Amino acid sequence: MATRSDTPTRHYDEKLETILKCAAKIFAEKGFHSTSIRDISRATGMSLAGLYYYFRTKEELLFLIQERCILTLLQRWETVNPDEDARVRVRLFAENHLGFFLHNMHEMKVMAHEDESLTGKFQEQMLVLKRRYVKILMDLIGEVQGRESGRVIDIRAATFALFGMMNWIYTWYHPKRDLPLPQLIEQMLRIYFFGLLKGGESAEPWFTAEAAERDDVTFSLWRNLPD
Amino acid sequence: MATRSDTPTRHYDEKLETILKCAAKIFAEKGFHSTSIRDISRATGMSLAGLYYYFRTKEELLFLIQERCILTLLQRWETVNPDEDARVRVRLFAENHLGFFLHNMHEMKVMAHEDESLTGKFQEQMLVLKRRYVKILMDLIGEVQGRESGRVIDIRAATFALFGMMNWIYTWYHPKRDLPLPQLIEQMLRIYFFGLLKGGESAEPWFTAEAAERDDVTFSLWRNLPD
Amino acid sequence: MATRSDTPTRHYDEKLETILKCAAKIFAEKGFHSTSIRDISRATGMSLAGLYYYFRTKEELLFLIQERCILTLLQRWETVNPDEDARVRVRLFAENHLGFFLHNMHEMKVMAHEDESLTGKFQEQMLVLKRRYVKILMDLIGEVQGRESGRVIDIRAATFALFGMMNWIYTWYHPKRDLPLPQLIEQMLRIYFFGLLKGGESAEPWFTAEAAERDDVTFSLWRNLPD
Amino acid sequence: MATRSDTPTRHYDEKLETILKCAAKIFAEKGFHSTSIRDISRATGMSLAGLYYYFRTKEELLFLIQERCILTLLQRWETVNPDEDARVRVRLFAENHLGFFLHNMHEMKVMAHEDESLTGKFQEQMLVLKRRYVKILMDLIGEVQGRESGRVIDIRAATFALFGMMNWIYTWYHPKRDLPLPQLIEQMLRIYFFGLLKGGESAEPWFTAEAAERDDVTFSLWRNLPD
DNA sequence: GATGAATGAGCGTTCATTCAT
DNA sequence: CATGAATGAACGCTCATTCAT
Numbered sequence A, B, C, D: 001m002a003t004r005s006d007t008p009t010r011h012y013d014e015k016l017e018t019i020l021k022c023a024a025k026i027f028a029e030k031g032f033h034s035t036s037i038r039d040i041s042r043a044t045g046m047s048l049a050g051l052y053y054y055f056r057t058k059e060e061l062l063f064l065i066q067e068r069c070i071l072t073l074l075q076r077w078e079t080v081n082p083d084e085d086a087r088v089r090v091r092l093f094a095e096n097h098l099g100f101f102l103h104n105m106h107e108m109k110v111m112a113h114e115d116e117s118l119t120g121k122f123q124e125q126m127l128v129l130k131r132r133y134v135k136i137l138m139d140l141i142g143e144v145q146g147r148e149s150g151r152v153i154d155i156r157a158a159t160f161a162l163f164g165m166m167n168w169i170y171t172w173y174h175p176k177r178d179l180p181l182p183q184l185i186e187q188m189l190r191i192y193f194f195g196l197l198k199g200g201e202s203a204e205p206w207f208t209a210e211a212a213e214r215d216d217v218t219f220s221l222w223r224n225l226p227d
Numbered sequence E: 001g002a003t004g005a006a007t008g009a010g011c012g013t014t015c016a017t018t019c020a021t
Numbered sequence F: 001c002a003t004g005a006a007t008g009a010a011c012g013c014t015c016a017t018t019c020a021t
Helices: A010-030 A037-044 A056-078 A086-103 A106-111 A121-149 A155-171 A181-199 A205-213 A216-220 B012-028 B037-044 B056-075 B088-101 B105-113 B120-147 B155-173 B182-198 B205-214 B217-221 C009-031 C037-044 C058-077 C086-103 C107-115 C121-145 C155-171 C183-199 C207-215 C216-220 D010-030 D037-044 D058-079 D085-102 D105-113 D118-149 D155-171 D181-199 D205-213
Strands: none
Touching: A010 A037, A010 A056, A010 A106, A056 A086, A056 A106, A086 A106, A086 A121, A086 A155, A086 A181, A086 A205, A106 A155, A106 C155, A106 C216, A121 A155, A121 B182, A155 A181, A155 B155, A155 B182, A181 B120, A181 B155, A181 B182, A205 B037, A205 D085, B012 B037, B012 B105, B012 C009, B012 D085, B056 B088, B056 B105, B056 B120, B088 B105, B088 B120, B088 B155, B088 B182, B088 B205, B105 B155, B120 B155, B155 B182, B205 C183, B205 D037, C009 C037, C009 C107, C058 C086, C058 C107, C086 C107, C086 C121, C086 C155, C086 C183, C086 C207, C107 C155, C121 C155, C121 D181, C155 C183, C155 D155, C155 D181, C155 D205, C183 D181, D010 D037, D010 D058, D010 D105, D037 D118, D058 D118, D085 D105, D085 D118, D085 D155, D085 D205, D105 D155, D155 D181
């Protein structure tokens, strides 16, 4: 028995962790509705009934997975310096999003794909969090746009265009076949900022300077969902 | 194609049409696995057993919906003049895709979202068609890239970036709140070609000249899946 | 195949009949909550899922049993001549109740014992019917009391005293050990009208005259729930 | 019986008391089979596993409740003077029964309603006690009948008629709406002894004299099951 | 062509109960 | 004494599918 202070929920938390990771994987592979609690029981090695000690319904299990994702994303964003140039902040947002996405592909696929599988209170609660998250990017895009041109680009469309580019990744990305993470991020941002046609040549100082200082170590932060 | 008038399959075709439209709507709204054949029976007004005259399994029903989507997309593409400038052809591809997407949102959502709900033979068959469709865009992007810059942009990433931008639409687009179809297409292409930063000011002749000649009539072709 | 007119629901009705009878028996023996649909499936020889063609939930099954009971009781009461002396009408009410009770002991036990097993809409609907039924007797008791004595007896208490005497029967009555139906009714009414002390000697004309004319044939009407 | 003061089972007894009271309430409200041990855990504030220190199975818990009821009833009966007139003793029996019933409605409802929820040894043991209790009243009725008339009234029927009147109370009695306890007992006995028709005017000396001497204080004895 | 009636398999969930601590 | 964690068995119910008519 370890010191009394840190034990009580220790075991519980670890088990829950395992279950969430495991469930996320299966949800990602088979889809939420095609996954039975029995599948999760099998994969975790726990008994069917035993699982229900950790969540009340299958839907709550899905919610827990999604909630931890978005809470982590939001929390990580807090660490970004708000005095940075708006374009740089968009870049950092995307790096945050994609970095987490690629290191927690299962969870993020579940978040992107099983969006509508939540109902009632769970759905509402996730909606609030997701709206908060989307608003961050939307405001940033607005800032960037405000400075440029004659406001020809619709902010909503521009925002979701970026989310679309990023979130679609789970449908096609294969680590072995495709670009490694940092390059992938680089490419996506180039296309998004400068377009397919000019993206190749782009080397604006604000875009490259920052990135040079960072390396893959940055992303190691994402390696496991609960850091 | 036989004479349209008196074929014995006429009745069959019309009913099947209704069923497919109806099923696509429900699949889009509730998801494939959460939709029961009973839901479709209720929505179509047909008896449960009666439906099975038109398809052998629920999965075949999903396949039929998806197959007709992609076949129409491929078939429409055939009409595009291959002598056109590559950039223009990318633009036409996107217009084709988005135009169809927005006029048949249910079917396209089903195609995008229930990608992995098919298994076995059905999955394989769709994969072949989808690969054919993706290859068209990927080749076009390659062509465009070949001419530009020093080939810095990864072709796969660039291709799926565009697909992501477009296919993600079903998660956020509300006709009443967002840009009307032609403008939406315009914006997406601007961002994709010229980037968020330069997209606003872009007015390159090849980009605008063509578009001016077309108008919404183009898209009326898409109004109903089976034209 | 019989004449077209009476067939369509014929088969359905007969099967439902069987199921209701069967379920009433098991509910009576094991109690509603201890009876599983699988028990009923076993007893009827139908498949588990097949049963659900005839009712939507286990609770509806209970409701159907109870509803048919009380509707029959109410309907039978309609045939009683309202010009009869109030005391005689009380007697006829009791005969109706007990006669039906003893010939459909399972259903009546379910009705008496599983009163509170219904919830929501089902409960409300039964409450309405039961109140209607109780009111009949309560009004009769009121009429009888109005004429007699100085109104010393509380109407509600008197009404439910009679119901209690009658409904308690399912807890102790054994056809082989106890009085046959007509005598049982006789005894209960004697006690209720004249009391334990005077009941034995009572031979008031209004009480005996009527009864002499009736015999067991009366009760044969009750032999099966759906007459 | 050990000295009341310091026995090590003191704490046990108090806790058990609480549990039994609590369980009786829930059993009465939701029914035995619909009540889960978790419900009782919640209501008592004890942990699920903790409860099992006080009883071995859920059925034993039910048994304990019922056993204490009937033991108390039997024990109280011991105090009645056997030299009293038989009719008076019937009256005292009913007063005992109803007094206890109304002051411990939950327990009595459980006893009346969950009669058949016990099985095996528990059932047998309760049957013995109940038979002993019933026999007391049945013998009394026999005594009363033996003296009167020509034995026209069946003893079993007469006995259970009285039990039925009394035990049915839990289905309809509302303290606020209905007669207070002493009057209710009065009415029931009047009906039972003299009948609905003559009950109102009855004022036989043996019936009223005794009662005048008692008042509600009698019943205060019953206020809590464990006196 | 169309349907009423039926079914085997499987689902999410709850239950009374246990046991190491 | 008391509890957190776990489990096998069973529950009510729904599903895609079939088949005689």
